[in-house]
Amino acid sequence: MRDVIDRILVSEEEIVKRSSELGKQISDDYRKTNETPLVVALLKGSVPFLAELIKHIDLDIQFDFMDVSSYQGTESIGDIRIDKDLDCSVKGLSILLVEDIVDTGRTLKEVTKLLMNKGAKDVKVVSLLDKPDRRVVEIEADYVGFEIPNEFVVGFGLDYDQKYRNLPYIGVLKPEVYK
């Protein structure tokens, strides 16, 4: 499977180290405000990052999952469809949304709006990756693991056609794989 990777962009060691730094920073920031967030992870890509990150969050957190998809395909999302909703209510809660990547920013913008409409008090976002060159809506994650160039990446949760999520690192996919 690893022969589909052109080069490794972020190694497993770097992800583990950065997740630990982010977890500590998140813990410190919420402790200062006396808040305990409900951690909401977006399926499926964020699962490996969630698993790594929460080991380093030293707060009494709970987590829940949501799965959303676009109405009209990835390039024309104007709204989102909820494929799996949260099990618990977000009313009055501070939410820490966990993402694997912020690309166009549309998913993040729509999900943040959705959670606020459901009565969340506050939504903060932590994303393992940020691809700022692809942004089409104005939104930034509050915590970012790594800023990456505009290349299609897979691994550590990120897929191509639902594959390669289990690679332990972030790698650039060989163009011939998707051509």
Ligand SMILES: O=P(O)(O)OC[C@H]1O[C@H](OP(=O)(O)OP(=O)(O)O)[C@H](O)[C@@H]1O
């Ligand atoms: O910033 P955007 O352009 O909106 O793209 C980012 C979103 O796209 C991917 O999700 P996808 O819908 O592919 O689901 P997955 O997590 O199951 O792979 C990724 O996990 C982000 O949620």
Ligand code: HPA
């Ligand atoms: O580079 C990417 N790889 C996998 N999934 C994605 N979703 C947005 N950008 C990407």
